[in-house]
Amino acid sequence: ARAELPAQLTSLRRARELVTDWLTAWSQPELIPVAKVVVTAFVENVLQHTDSGPGVRLEYDGSAVTVAVSDASHLPAGPREEPKPRAAPSGLHIVSALSRAWGNAPTSSGKTVWAVIGKENRL
Numbered sequence: 001a002r003a004e005l006p007a008q009l010t011s012l013r014r015a016r017e018l019v020t021d022w023l024t025a026w027s028q029p030e031l032i033p034v035a036k037v038v039v040t041a042f043v044e045n046v047l048q049h050t051d052s053g054p055g056v057r058l059e060y061d062g063s064a065v066t067v068a069v070s071d072a073s074h075l076p077a078g079p080r081e082e083p084k085p086r087a088a089p090s091g092l093h094i095v096s097a098l099s100r101a102w103g104n105a106p107t108s109s110g111k112t113v114w115a116v117i118g119k120e121n122r123l
């Protein structure tokens with residue numbers, strides 16, 4: 001399932017709604033909370049660090065869900081080292097803790113950041 005969203009804050013809510021709709025249709029309601037955290041972190045990064053709208057994609061293979069968000073920036077995604085400790089971890093640190101694996105891949109138009117979540121990642 002996929003959707004192109006505008007470069008607006010309303011895309012955060014819409015991305016979470018889409019995750020809920022798609023995982024409900026695939027009979028995977030137990031993965032909705034963690035998938036919503038992951039998609040929120042990815043869409044927030046697109047809105048904060050690029051001028052592009054996020055492209056949201058979910059894939060389900062029967063055992064795991066992949067949450068992927070594309071943008072038009074060619075800069076790779078990665079947690080930034082902060083000069084002093086933060087009160088809260090970054091979104092990508094949270095994604096790392098909540099998923100089997102995550103990463104990003106360059107595309108012809110920018111990049112796609114993805115995370116794989118399974119039953120063991122339920123919140």
